[in-house]
Amino acid sequence: MKYCAEVKEKVNEVATPSLTSTANNVIVGAGFAPAAPSSSSNRDGKKIMNAFVHSVMKKGDLNTHFLWICDNHQNSIFTSKVHNLAVGHFFEGIFEEKMNAKSKWQCVKYVKGINALLEGSVVGNKIQLKTKISRYHGSEGREFPTVYAEHFGTIIDNKKKLPENCDGRFITTQLCKVGSDFEWVVIELI
Secondary structure: OOOOOOEEEEEOOOOOOOOEEOOOOOEEOOOOOOOOOOOEEOOOOOEEEEEEEEEEEEEOOEEEEEEEEOOOOEEEEEEEOOOOOOOOOEEEEEEEEOOOOOOOEEEEEEEEEOOOOOEEEEEOOEEEEEEEOEEEEOOOOOOOOEEEEOOOEEEEOOOOOOOOOOOOOEEEEEEEEEOOEEEEEEEEEO
8 A cells, every 4th residue: 555644553453253153053254143233222312323533632631532423424523531532443432413513413422442343544643444345336427436335335536546346345545625525535446
C-alpha cells in the first residue's frame, strides 16, 4: 500500500472466526450462526449499537469522540470527562436519536469495548479501514460511482479508482470531506 503519510499505529486486527463442530458434525461458521440482534431498543427509544471512534477532540478535561455507528451507518458524538477513547476503538454503547443536535445520534452511555469489526491503521491522524465491497454502481445519474460495505453503507469512489467488476474485492476507505459533507471514500483497491 502507498500512503501519503507514515503509518503511526495499527488499529485492532480483525480475528478470523474459527470453525466449530457441533455434536452432529455440522461445521458452523460466523455466517451460519444465529445472528444476534445488531441493535435493540429500550422503552425510552434508546438503542444499543456498535460503533468505533474515528477522531477525538480534547478541550480541557472534556473528550469529544466522533463516532461511526456500524449498525445504522451514521455519525455520532460521545462526550465524556471519564472516557478517553483512542481512534480505532470499537465499542458497544447506548445511543439516542436527537433531532435538534449537531449530530443526529448521541452516544449517551459507553457500555463495553468489543473486538474490532474491521482492520485498519491511523495515517496522518486519520483512520483508514479495510473492508469488503459489493453493489458497484457507476456514476450514471450521480456525481461519483459508489459501492456498499457492511459496516459503512455507501462508500463514494470520488477519484474513480474502482473497476466495474470490483464486487467481492477489498478496499481501504477513509472519512473525507466531499463537498460540504463528510463521506467514506475509496482510498485504494487492495
